[in-house]
Amino acid sequence: MTLKTTFLCATAAFALGTGTAFADPALIFDLGGKFDKSFNESSFNGAERWAAETGGTYAQVELQSDAQRDQAIRRFADEGYNPIIMAGFSNATPLEAIAPEYPDTSFVIIDAEVDLPNVRSVMFDEHEGSYLVGIIAAMATQTDVVGFIGGMDIPLIRRFGCGYAQGVTDTNPDIEVIANFTGSTPTAWNDPVKGSELTLAQIAQGADVVYAAAGATGVGVLQTAADQGIYGIGVDSNQNYLHPGSVLTSMIKRVDNAVFAAMSEGPGLETGLHTMGIANDGVAPAFDEYNEDLITPEMHAAVDAAVAAIAAGEIEVHDYYTDQACPAIQF
Amino acid sequence: MNKLPDWADVILIPLISILLAMGISALVILAIGGNPLHALAVMIEGAFGTSSNLGYTLFYTTNFIFTGLSVAIAFHARLFNIGSEGQAALGGLGVALVCLYIPFPHWSLALVAAFIAASLFGAAWAAIPAYLQVKRGSHIVITTIMFNAIAAALLNYLLVNVINLKTSQEPATARFPAVTHIPKLSDILNPLGIPFSTTSPANIALPIALLVAFLVWLVVWRTRLGYELRAFGQSETAARYAGINAFRITMIVMLASGALAGLYAINKVMGESERLVMGAVEGAGFIGIAVALMGRNHPVGVVLAALLFGALTQGGQILSQDQSAAIPVELVVVIQALVIMFTGALDEMVRMPLVRLFALLRPAGRTGG
Numbered sequence: 001m002t003l004k005t006t007f008l009c010a011t012a013a014f015a016l017g018t019g020t021a022f023a024d025p026a027l028i029f030d031l032g033g034k035f036d037k038s039f040n041e042s043s044f045n046g047a048e049r050w051a052a053e054t055g056g057t058y059a060q061v062e063l064q065s066d067a068q069r070d071q072a073i074r075r076f077a078d079e080g081y082n083p084i085i086m087a088g089f090s091n092a093t094p095l096e097a098i099a100p101e102y103p104d105t106s107f108v109i110i111d112a113e114v115d116l117p118n119v120r121s122v123m124f125d126e127h128e129g130s131y132l133v134g135i136i137a138a139m140a141t142q143t144d145v146v147g148f149i150g151g152m153d154i155p156l157i158r159r160f161g162c163g164y165a166q167g168v169t170d171t172n173p174d175i176e177v178i179a180n181f182t183g184s185t186p187t188a189w190n191d192p193v194k195g196s197e198l199t200l201a202q203i204a205q206g207a208d209v210v211y212a213a214a215g216a217t218g219v220g221v222l223q224t225a226a227d228q229g230i231y232g233i234g235v236d237s238n239q240n241y242l243h244p245g246s247v248l249t250s251m252i253k254r255v256d257n258a259v260f261a262a263m264s265e266g267p268g269l270e271t272g273l274h275t276m277g278i279a280n281d282g283v284a285p286a287f288d289e290y291n292e293d294l295i296t297p298e299m300h301a302a303v304d305a306a307v308a309a310i311a312a313g314e315i316e317v318h319d320y321y322t323d324q325a326c327p328a329i330q331f
Numbered sequence: 332m333n334k335l336p337d338w339a340d341v342i343l344i345p346l347i348s349i350l351l352a353m354g355i356s357a358l359v360i361l362a363i364g365g366n367p368l369h370a371l372a373v374m375i376e377g378a379f380g381t382s383s384n385l386g387y388t389l390f391y392t393t394n395f396i397f398t399g400l401s402v403a404i405a406f407h408a409r410l411f412n413i414g415s416e417g418q419a420a421l422g423g424l425g426v427a428l429v430c431l432y433i434p435f436p437h438w439s440l441a442l443v444a445a446f447i448a449a450s451l452f453g454a455a456w457a458a459i460p461a462y463l464q465v466k467r468g469s470h471i472v473i474t475t476i477m478f479n480a481i482a483a484a485l486l487n488y489l490l491v492n493v494i495n496l497k498t499s500q501e502p503a504t505a506r507f508p509a510v511t512h513i514p515k516l517s518d519i520l521n522p523l524g525i526p527f528s529t530t531s532p533a534n535i536a537l538p539i540a541l542l543v544a545f546l547v548w549l550v551v552w553r554t555r556l557g558y559e560l561r562a563f564g565q566s567e568t569a570a571r572y573a574g575i576n577a578f579r580i581t582m583i584v585m586l587a588s589g590a591l592a593g594l595y596a597i598n599k600v601m602g603e604s605e606r607l608v609m610g611a612v613e614g615a616g617f618i619g620i621a622v623a624l625m626g627r628n629h630p631v632g633v634v635l636a637a638l639l640f641g642a643l644t645q646g647g648q649i650l651s652q653d654q655s656a657a658i659p660v661e662l663v664v665v666i667q668a669l670v671i672m673f674t675g676a677l678d679e680m681v682r683m684p685l686v687r688l689f690a691l692l693r694p695a696g697r698t699g700g
Contacts, residue, residue, distance in 0.1 A: 064613075064660060067390065093506075093606070154502050184484040185480070
């Protein structure tokens with residue numbers, strides 16, 4: 001009897017606690033965790049920035065299993081959180097099923113397209129950003145060999161590698177691009193030792209610029225590049241500060257901006273497809289005080305020219321998603 | 332010879348282990364400034380509070396029954412199969428191929444075909460390590476864990492290059508056709524007048540898992556084959572001397588173990604996702620080891636241990652999503668790890684004092700034996 005009373009009290013307190021959170025935004029982190037030095041962390045930073053600037057609070061959960069997606073989205077929707085933001089393409093399938101059941105709740109999905117009236121889909125043009133850092137890599141190399149190190153071998157990462165290779169070969173067709181993937185399981189996102197070994201292997205093949213699109217594995221790539229006196233290129237967040245003078249630039253993917261924008265707009269935000277590309281600073285090479293000595297005026301000019309040409313449609317950067325193939329490089 | 336009564340061995344020791352694990356978890360929660368009682372209430376509500384939550388608990392339970400049985404049956408022949416993870420992944424591939432490429436007229440036929448495909452694929456993946464164990468002396472622990480990595484690489488290759496959804500960047504197959512969707516638990520219970528959440532993933536694989544557990548019991552304890560495999564497990568040399576064929580027993584038990592792991596896919600791939608996604612097993616194969624250890628390799632014990640781990644998984648997820656408890660998700664992993672540690676690794680720590688206690692309580696005349 002007493003146990004039951006305690007339990008009921010706890011449930012009541014639980015219900016009250018959730019009631020006060022009405023219309024706060026909620027953020028769902030994908031498998032891989034909040035502090036992955038990649039897009040989960042970037043979305044967390046965006047949410048924290050929103051919380052710091054507005055004094056608002058938000059709910060969050062880190063997924064542990066694929067089966068939990070449904071449940072996590074539904075639970076936040078039932079508890080009245082709005083908008084509900086999720087990073088990661090794997091949420092697309094459950095969201096397609098759930099969003100129609102909660103027509104008054106706004107959903108935001110990053111890295112996938114869900115065509116429903118109450119869903120905003122945020123897509124990044126990773127291939128175009130990678131094209132721009134490919135130009136810089138091509139102009140920086142002395143050996144005419146540049147490398148690409150991907151994390152897990154999935155289409156998203158091939159999209160990065162394909163744009164990069166095209167940027168390199170469009171700038172100088174004589175340059176050889178070597179591409180390696182760290183692995184085939186999710187541990188490939190967090191294996192700096194293997195990243196370091198792959199970097200050494202690429203250096204042995206003559207590479208003197210290496211672009212890492214590999215989550216936390218990239219930390220090992222950039223470290224080894226710095227130790228061996230070659231250039232590394234970071235990804236997702238600005239990693240120029242990690243090894244000043246060695247990190248040539250970083251291909252920034254502003255997931256934080258997407259989360260910040262969604263939280264700022266709040267419930268009833270504008271839905272539909274939002275593409276974060278070169279034009280609206282969704283993707284860009286990072287220029288700051290840490291790499292200003294490495295980037296020549298010619299590189300700036302070439303990047304600016306490419307940005308204009310892509311915007312004008314004169315350069316079409318191949319998108320791996322369109323045909324699951326890449327003309328610039330064989331993976 | 333001090334020995335515990337059976338009831339103490341199967342009920343008391345696991346119970347004390349769980350209580351110890353919960354006690355330490357409570358201390359950890361206190362240390363990070365949380366309220367252990369509130370956390371416990373949230374976890375219990377999360378695991379059993381609503382029929383939707385219960386459905387998730389039963390869904391995870393079904394996963395762990397299959398992988399737990401897989402590990403348990405191999406244990407009886409003293410074979411430590413830690414490859415259930417990879418065998419379950421291959422089972423998923425079997426289910427996906429059957430569901431995607433064979434046009435079925437009815438879900439029941441699809442279920443039968445998927446059942447066969449899942450067991451065949453899982454068994455095939457266990458066959459090579461089993462063969463290497465008997466014929467080449469390659470230790471099964473090493474080979475099965477390596478086969479987990481190979482399975483992950485194989486599925487990754489197939490899902491990225493061959494059977495993936497061409498229209499999306501997601502490494503997953505297309506959705507299975509609607510005819511292959513097996514009934515959810517709600518589809519079975521609601522017509523009977525028992526209200527059950529339609530959103531939970533628990534499905535017909537749960538009764539199948541219970542039936543399979545019964546069959547495992549029947550085979551291991553009530554057939555000549557089961558006798559042979561237990562004899563083989565007790566002493567391989569004695570078994571060989573008695574004319575038991577080591578090659579035959581090892582192959583059969585590992586094929587059965589792989590098949591049981593493969594059946595995991597019936598619940599997860601066919602019953603829940605209704606498509607094959609990358610990394611569909613999510614460590615259930617490894618939790619199966621803990622489930623088998625805790626369940627003393629007996630099907631009843633495995634089912635109960637699977638329920639505990641199912642409740643921990645589901646309750647833990649709800650706890651980590653509960654904003655009022657403010658428990659980070661890592662702590663849920665700590666709680667699960669403590670339960671595994673106490674029930675598996677620290678078994679003797681609980682057992683030794685209990686053995687002494689029972690020896691003291693026992694009437695003097697009966698201690699002589």
